[in-house]
Amino acid sequence: MNPSIERKWQRKWEESGIFQSEIDRSKPKFLITVPWPYTNGPLHIGHGRTYTLADVIARYKRLRGFNVLFPMAFHQSGTPILAFSERIRMGEKKTVRQYRENLSEYEEPEMVDKRLEEFKDPEKIAAYFSERIVKDFTYLGYSIDWRRRFTSADPFYQDFVKWQFEKLHGMGLIKKGEYPILYSVEDKNAVGEDDISDGDVDKVSVEEYTAVIFRGESFSLITGSLRPETLFGVTNLWISPNCRYVKFKMDSNTYVVSNEAFEKLGLQRSNIELIGTVSSDEILNQAYITPFDGRKIRAYYSSFVDPDNGTGIVYSVPGHAVWDFIAIKDAGIHIKPIYVVDLKNGEKTTVDSLISDLGISSLSDSDKLKEATQQLYKVEFYGGFLNQNNGEFSGLPVKEARDAIKSSLFKLGNGFIFYEVSRKAQTRGGSKVVVAVLKDQWFIDYSVDWWKKASHDLVSRMLFYPEFYRNAMHDAVDWLRERPCARRRGIGTRLPFNQEWVIESLSDSTIYPAVYSNTDQVMKIYSELGSFPEDLVNFVYSDDDNDISKYPEHIQRLAREARDSRKYWYGVDVRLTTSPHMSNHLAFYVMNHAALFRESDQPKGIIISGLVLSNSAKISKSKGNAISLLKIANKYSADLYRLFATVNADISSILDWNETDLSAVKRKYDAFLEIMDESHRYPEQSNRQVEDWFDTNFRIHRKEFIEKMDRYDIRGAYVSIFYEVINDLKYVENRGGDVNKCIESIRRDWILALTPVIPHTCEELWEKFGFDGFASAAELKDDAGETPDLRIIDSENYLQNIVRDVREIMKATGMTPQQIRIETCNPRIREAAVILLENRMKDVPVDLRSVIPDFMKNKRNIDLTNDRELQVLRDNLNYLSATFKCKVFADEARIEPGKKNAWPGRPLIRLN
């Protein structure tokens, strides 16, 4: 459908307000939502799939008599928009280029710079792209009630979020605690993925080291290890030859680490106090005691030790670490490895074997060393156990031993947790990224038992499509622990009980769909009062009967309306999104509802759609395969995209956007347009049987369509009602039926059934054929009770079987027949067949007994359903002749004792 026609209908829908949903108690309600998009850039075909599917469902439910609400709002919380804006301000090339590209999709070239200038204000970015998304979605024909639009940064909404957090706080679900975060010392600030240079391509994470203390006479050394379970295998310590080591006091003991490590420790632990530098000789000149087994070991130099990794001191386990093994050889020290980890099933992956397998000769083979380390780590961690050299820990599997040794170590005061970054990283501004421990981080405590139980109960009640996500959701609920719920900066709502914190962007977006149910009233309350006071929020969104009589009458009225509205609409019937949201957003969504809302307001269903590929590749800006929704609507048309998104892949599987598949879909779509084009008349012909067959089949397709849609097998539904009906019409034409008549008889229902997917096309047709109102607002009834006459279908199947058999014979014999004679089962043989099928051999009339051997041969193919075979054949002789291009005769077969006979459903076919 060309864009101007699509625009026309979009205008008409808007003018008529048919998608502005109001309470209508005569109909069942249906609320469908998609998680709000983050407004830092334009959306592409990937996002479009989710919204398209939601719109198809919304429109289908409307078609079936539901009062549907499909609302939408925008997400602005968090740091990315701020970060992008700041980078544009700083003139960072990559970001500027990206936004220039984004803008040139929408703007005349001369406007791009002006807009870009505006984007130095983060609010402008958010506002601009929200506006674009509304436009793009309108062009795609989505039936969204835009009156309910708002953003997560709106003040009235922030009051709602505050209420949510006060409630959670009151229920004891919010906690304070320590938490490691990525941090920049120079900027004195937490850093997120967006702040780190290359943070998006090469993620930086926090790693948990075990700091192990080796006591010495005048001071102790602290080492950092990822593998504390190898502690009994320590033979020596390593320090770097070019590093400044420092002495410091902690809990009245004196320790030594690298200068860099000391700085990091300062961000992670309190009460540490610098004493001064210490010379390497001092470190090398004294002995150290190993924890647990109290052996005396010494420290040596090795070049592989990095002062800026861990504590700058490494404990050496040559038996289980390749670096250490090589380093000992390198340094020419006479130390024998101690082996502490044995493998199950007698596996033989050891330090020695890895070194020889990979051909590692020195510490400079760092790539190979890394690989060997990883291999060894994997093998020993998952398949190893501690041997008899491990004191009280002997016999434990490595997985358990690690925690056992750790906690034992901590208890004895010989260790603590030390956090380190997973790789060296810098901020975009060039300052170093390290790990700091926040002492007073706010958490939502998702681990509370009663909360988990309530959530599991909710999950059990909900609908999941595909069903296997139900289990995934149960798991997600189990996995959730404490989640940090506030940050020091970013757009969003301040924590009501601690104003220095901004509520984190996923935590402020869990129960917002409730606001869709009464956006209008709630916004009015806010604008009248200048706030949305807690007691009013509580009145509107919970069923607590708190007293609101202190407010003016009209505010009270608005609040009551808002409450009624919530009661009518709320409880999201379907929330549709993609699987990456499972373990975060959707889990929070489910759990927060379980805590804050009563059952009728809780979510009813979740549908998860698969990913979208573009030309068989993951969509990414850098690959240039991120096709924007605007381009889709303009270049391909909304209806074609919608049809493609609906029909080319099941909801649960990957959808690959590519021109080949698209052109196949387009052909079908064009075929449909041609069918509906009245100037294109089909040949005047008539074949009652086929026309009845078509009619019956259409009723079956319509029934299947409804059944499949009702269980969200959207693709299946449209294969039935679109592809199969088109094929049926083609069949009618080939079989000499009156196609025009067939089309006319199904026109109304067919157009309606297709409206959810290709609404613009269908409105146009609806109007053309003189139906009243909008197709989008009409109702499609199912014809409950009417059972289709399956005998008509059977007759056609019978005929097609004959055609297939004849073809097979032609193929096998390689002959082109001059004439074909088809002889149907003799009535007496039919009677005999009935008897034989019941295994009553003795009841077969004597003169027919000689036919039994032939019966046994044909038994499998005998089919009694069609009792008017000859009639069917005679009615269709012309068709058969035309198909095989020769004369075709049909007769009743004679009985031929001892020879081949015609059986029910299995006539004799003779080619000459």
Added chain:
RNA sequence: GCGGAGGUUGCCGAGCCAGGUUAAAGGCGACAGACUCAAGAUCUGUUUCCGCAGGGGUACGCCGGUUCGAAUCCGGCCCUCCGCACCA
């Protein structure tokens, strides 16, 4: 490793949950024919192997099992993909 999904005919992809009507929908590709001056588009047919009569063989990752009968149920194995978090 844990959790989840999956391995189907040249390719993509249904079906398997409720075993037989499944050589296995649909699409793409390929081949042949029709139409056309030609190409494209469209339409018709073919597209596992064997077969001069509608038949038979082999097939749904591999190996076993249950069953009269398994792509479909059960057990084991191999392989692929996704998630494992604080990030929107």
